Amino acid sequence: MPNTIPVVENILSANDQIATQTRAQLDRDGVLAINVMASPGGGKTSVILKTIEALHDQVRIGVMDGDIVPLDLEKIAELGIPVSLINTGGNCHLDANMVHGALPSLQLDALDLLIIENVGNLICPAAFKLGTHLNIVIASVPEGDDKPYKYPAMFKGADVLLLNKMDLCEYQDFNVDYFRHGVEVLNPGLAFFPISCRTGEGFDAWLDWLRDRVTQRSSVG
Amino acid sequence: MHELGVTQSLLDIALHHGRQAGAARINELNLVVGELSSIVDDSVQFYWDMLSEGTIAQGARLNFKRVPAELHCHDCEHRFPLNHQEYVCPMCGSANLTVSGGEEFFLESIDVDLDET
Numbered sequence: 001m002p003n004t005i006p007v008v009e010n011i012l013s014a015n016d017q018i019a020t021q022t023r024a025q026l027d028r029d030g031v032l033a034i035n036v037m038a039s040p041g042g043g044k045t046s047v048i049l050k051t052i053e054a055l056h057d058q059v060r061i062g063v064m065d066g067d068i069v070p071l072d073l074e075k076i077a078e079l080g081i082p083v084s085l086i087n088t089g090g091n092c093h094l095d096a097n098m099v100h101g102a103l104p105s106l107q108l109d110a111l112d113l114l115i116i117e118n119v120g121n122l123i124c125p126a127a128f129k130l131g132t133h134l135n136i137v138i139a140s141v142p143e144g145d146d147k148p149y150k151y152p153a154m155f156k157g158a159d160v161l162l163l164n165k166m167d168l169c170e171y172q173d174f175n176v177d178y179f180r181h182g183v184e185v186l187n188p189g190l191a192f193f194p195i196s197c198r199t200g201e202g203f204d205a206w207l208d209w210l211r212d213r214v215t216q217r218s219s220v221g
Numbered sequence: 222m223h224e225l226g227v228t229q230s231l232l233d234i235a236l237h238h239g240r241q242a243g244a245a246r247i248n249e250l251n252l253v254v255g256e257l258s259s260i261v262d263d264s265v266q267f268y269w270d271m272l273s274e275g276t277i278a279q280g281a282r283l284n285f286k287r288v289p290a291e292l293h294c295h296d297c298e299h300r301f302p303l304n305h306q307e308y309v310c311p312m313c314g315s316a317n318l319t320v321s322g323g324e325e326f327f328l329e330s331i332d333v334d335l336d337e338t
Contacts, residue, residue, distance in 0.1 A: 003335055005242045007328045008317065009234050011227060092223050123259045124223050127326070149305050152290065153257040154319065185308040185318045212313075 012037055015128055018096035022103065022131025029108040031062075032217035033116060034210075035094075037154065038138035039147075040120030043164040045072040046197040047138055052079055054207050055113075059214050062106045066094040067116040072117065078130050082106055093124035096131055113214050122151040134213065140164040145175045148182030155183050160191040162206060167196040224261060228268035234328050235278050244333035247278035250330070255288045255325035256303070281331075290323025 008018060010016065026033050038044045052061055062082045065073045068090055073083045084105040086098050099116060107113070116132060118125045137158040139147050148155045155161065161183060169176070178196070183190055191209060195202035223266045231250070239247045254260055262285045273279045290303040294310035301310070308318055 002248065002332060003242070004330050004332050005238055006330045007238045009238070010327045011231050011234065012231055012326065013265060014233065017298065034231055082230075094326070095226070125317075127223075147304075149307070151260065152305075152320065153304065153324065156257070156324075181316055185316075186320050188319060 011081045011155070012127065012129075012207045015096045018100050019034040019129040019131035022096060022100045022151050025103060026108065026114065026131065026133070030218060031111045031114050032134070032214050033114040033130075034134045034136050035116050035118055035125075035132040036136045036138065037118045037122070037125045038120060038140070038164075039122050039143055042120065042138045042140045042143065043197055044117050044120065044138055046076065047162060047164060047195070048117060049075060049079070050197050050200075050203065051115075051210065052076065052081055054203070055211065056081065059211070060110060060112045061063065061115060062108075062111045062113070063117065064099065064102055064106070066091075066098065066119045067117070082111075090137075092119060092121050094129050094130060095128045099132075099185050100132045106201055112218060113210075122147065122154045126153040126157050127153075133217070134159040136160050136162065138162045138164050140177075141166060141172050141174045144175075145179040146182075148186060150155060152186050155190075156186040158187060158190060160193070160206075160209065161187075163192070163194045165196060165198070166194045166201055167199045225268050227260065228265050228272055231265070231328060232269070232272050232276070232278060235281075235331055236276060238328075238331060239277055239333055242333060243269040243335045244277060244290060244331075246334040247281045247331050248334065249282045249332035250278075251284045251286065251329045253286045253288060253325045253327050253329050255323040256290045256307050257323040258326040260326065286329070288322055288325045291321055292318045293321060294318055 032138045036044050063076050064084045066086045066088045070085050084102045086102050193206040203208050293300050296315035297313040299312040
């Protein structure tokens with residue numbers, strides 16, 4: 001006889017359970033973990049490099065990178081930062097299992113900040129929790145001001161938004177107000193920093209914000 | 222783009238609940254999928270037909286209940302579906318809006334044949 005069995009289970013619940021385990025481990029070791037997401041070419045690696053250069057005297061940083069080649073990680077390792085490559089084999093996003101599996105490759109209790117560079121993509125990474133504390137989304141001026149309208153899930157789930165390559169504004173028809181309005185509807189009050197990795201514009205405010213988050217985390221741990 | 226992994230998770234959940242209920246066959250899966258969750262129905266069905274082979278859920282039908290994302294105007298209380306061009310209230314022109322819904326992504330229920338039949 002036919003029967004309907006109620007289920008009501010999130011389809012990504014297996015991923016979310018692993019993310020919860022990762023979060024517990026990070027909290028035990030007192031590490032603030034951030035998930036950096038952007039389009040390919042939006043400036044993830046440049047932002048990470050510049051952030052490390054500015055903070056690594058005060059903050060113990062490690063980096064995990066989801067990529068198919070270790071090019072970006074080599075740049076980061078040259079700064080003397082512990083790094084871990086998650087070879088995504090062309091996958092469209094990192095998931096909780098990949099990150100959890102890579103945790104033993106870093107000495108977490110010797111870190112204050114773990115930066116996880118996700119796969120360049122504005123769609124898929126938004127759906128997969130990693131167990132990180134904060135989602136950092138980087139948009140950039142050449143991508144156009146319509147990105148919050150085309151990829152609402154990514155902007156809705158952000159904890160901080162960087163708008164990179166502000167130095168190119170004068171060459172592009174990028175309407176910052178239109179961009180910000182889209183973001184504000186999706187994610188009211190979202191922390192927003194217009195920056196340029198090339199000129200350094202806006203970086204101090206972003207660094208202050210991040211430094212504060214790391215300090216709060218450390219004082220909790 | 223990641224429908225293969227998602228479909229595997231879906232199969233695991235359906236089989237778990239089916240077995241728990243003592244099902245001989247799983248005939249249908251009722252899914253609730255929000256507009257913002259970027260899942261392609263046809264692609265999930267395609268992988269489903271491959272992955273479910275040889276299980277009690279082989280050939281089951283996937284029913285997708287789509288949930289739109291909605292904008293809510295705080296000035297005139299009008300609610301309307303999110304379009305992907307501009308976020309402005311079509312009734313009063315206000316930009317004082319927030320979005321709700323559209324992120325659902327869960328298996329609501331399964332239709333099964335129980336063992337005794």
